[in-house]
Amino acid sequence: MLSPSQAGFRRLLPLLRPHLRQLIAGLACMLLYVGSFLLLLNLAGELFPSLSSRDLPRVLLLIGQGVVIFAVQKLAQFGQDSLLAGPALQVSQTLRSDLFRTLQTVELGALEKLSAGDLTYRLTEDADRVSEVLYKSIHDTVPSALQLLAVLGYMLWLDWKLTASIVLLAPLIVWLVGLFGARVMAATERSQKKVSELAGLLGEAIEGLPLVRAFAAEPWLQHRFEREIDQHRQARHRTYNLVALQHPVVGMIEVVGLFSVLALAAWRIESGDLSIAGLSSYLTGLVVLIDPIAHVTNNFNEFQQGQASLKRLRQIEREPQEPADPADAVALGVVRGDLVLEDVCFGYDPAQPVLQHLNLEVKAGQVLALVGPSGAGKSTLFSLLLRFNTAQQGRILLDGNDLSVLRARDLRRKVALVPQRTTVFSGSIAEAIRFGRRASDADVMEAARLANADGFIQSLPRGYDTLLEERGSNVSGGQLQRIAIARAVLGNPALLLLDEATSALDAEAEAAVQLGLRQAMSGRTVLVIAHRLATVQEADQIVVLEKGAIVDRGSHDALMQRGGRYRELCERQFIRDLQNR
Structure with a gap:
């Protein structure tokens, strides 16, 4: 039957x-x-x-x-x-x-x-x-x-x-x-x-x-x-x-x-x-x-x-599953934050590459900004760094360790993401910052101080025990973003990924979040996806991506003097060389 x-x-x-x-x-x-x-x-x-x-x-x-x-x-x-x-x-x-x-x-x-x-x-x-x-x-x-x-x-x-x-x-x-x-x-x-x-x-x-x-x-x-x-x-x-x-x-x-x-x-x-x-x-x-x-x-x-x-x-x-850790996966110890990309290629469909022959080197503690039009491959690069996907060609090295042979959980404890759109689960603010990790109240408060969030949290009637409603609707966008920054730095990550964390905020909220970001970035290797180019002028290195390839790189001053794609993008957003302002 x-x-x-x-x-x-x-x-x-x-x-x-x-x-x-x-x-x-x-x-x-x-x-x-x-x-x-x-x-x-x-x-x-x-x-x-x-x-x-x-x-x-x-x-x-x-x-x-x-x-x-x-x-x-x-x-x-x-x-x-x-x-x-x-x-x-x-x-x-x-x-x-x-x-x-x-x-x-x-x-x-x-x-x-x-x-x-x-x-x-x-x-x-x-x-x-x-x-x-x-x-x-x-x-x-x-x-x-x-x-x-x-x-x-x-x-x-x-x-x-x-x-x-x-x-x-x-x-x-x-x-x-x-x-x-x-x-x-x-x-x-x-x-x-x-x-x-x-x-x-x-x-x-x-x-x-x-x-x-x-x-x-x-x-x-x-x-x-x-x-x-x-x-x-x-x-x-x-x-x-x-x-x-x-x-x-x-x-x-x-x-x-x-x-x-x-x-x-x-x-x-x-x-x-x-x-x-x-x-x-x-x-x-x-x-x-x-x-x-x-x-x-x-x-x-x-x-x-x-x-x-x-x-x-x-x-x-x-449904297709995330690749499992290799049988001989390497445990990740203390991480300095040196990041190297060697001839990295990737495409969700191998016939249509999203990233093509990327070669990058970021020293520990440096800030690298990724700029370029939508679809250039910036978010895809972040997914490779978090090992949501694996490069089909080339290698990504963190302190000399190939990401493909590391344990995914170990890697993600050392790499933290602050997304453009913050997602939080309902519960207390302290629980939102811990996010399933074991951490003392003192550690939670220290992370909030780094993110410039401790002040507004302490001013709430129940402080860190204040309950966040669904999607964090009972706090402002800037406050929610600072909670996300505190969540990211709680585990003391060596590598911080910022997906333009201030693009949706007003000027006052952006200033508070930017202060939190500067404090959170101190002493870490940072990669920033920048849609608003005024926010990345102080980056140690700016990389311009277009159609998955690097078309230019350098500091803000060097790129502006050289002209080319970066200067064109800046001028479209009415940004001028700092020396001429």
Whole structure:
């Protein structure tokens, strides 16, 4: 019924092994629960003749036995459900945790192409659906299937000829359930794709609402949102229609089977081949069969929907991963900050190089500014220095160590980034500066002082314990940028990468951030991506990049005197040689 590509839940079985003892205890309760049905069927066969003969003591005894068996069955059902819930939920937690760990190692180029809303939906709603399906499979589908087999076996023992007439209908029911299940899975995949697209649009819309209002584009956004939710409704409706159609079709076959059995039973009683007691047990068994058939059918539909969710979760694993550390990776010790690039070439597509034959040398403690138009390769160079990507030709050396043979975590502890757009996680300011690293309060405060952030933090009512709201919306842009600088220098990095950290600030905020940057840069090797060229005139060395190649280099004064591309870029921004100002 399941093709190999659909049988994704088999891959979750190894995750159940740590919970084997609990599963065995739950299985024992399950067997007791299912076995109780056979005892109740036997009691039903004895009860109806006793009622017809008005044997009250016998009736009361049988009822008492039935109550005891029923009570034991319900206790076993409770044990089964409670014992099996833990492993199912633990598997879901492990799956979600493993996938999030995998997500953190996806290549940044691939990650940027993924929708944040879609990924959020997968790791929340899809993971929850997988958990629910796994739990239902363990605590409901398995006992229902066992109940089905046990009751059918009992009915075969009572009267194999009547049971054979029922079994003949089983292949038709199985085929129909499989047919509907495959279509439900396909419809569910389409529905979940629409939900992911809707989640992505919601994320964009919420973040971009100020822009939407600024352009008076609310009707456009409303129309687009309504179109997305209508497509989502249609996709879900198709799934519901398939499930709704399955119930009457399968139910009709069950009714035909029931009436066929009744007709055959009447004929066999007439011929003397079946007793009233046997018929009582048999009909009770037939009634008992209806419930597990309904459960297995419904759960199979949910199982198919869970398959669609698991398939979407597993797609995360197929995203290209960041290169792992080499087996003989070198540990990085104390770093001075000498940086050398030797004939470095790189392209996200090797046929279209982004960086071409770069040769650079930066002495420890120097400041190197990278200037050039958008797309020149400045940010790509930063990604190589952080080893988000690896050069396809040439070498990058830090204190003589090739970055490609270093442990990535060691390297990133010595190289810190201050991005153009600051990202912080919700939590206290102290937690934002620590950013998952172990550091004392004194170290956090010292980093904030270096970043010129201690003053404004201390002036807040709760100081370093002040909670940052989502995206740091309760502090100003300049304050947020100084927190980012403190975060960068906390680990005392030897190499500091600045992606024009002041380009989006006003003059007053920029002055405060620039002071923090100057203090943070002291004694470190610094590479600056400069969009506003007035901010890099004091750099030890300025490198002009264009189409991935170095077209000029030197100090500001030397480049201005020489003319060329740098002077042209400066004049476009109305910057003049300092000597002529």
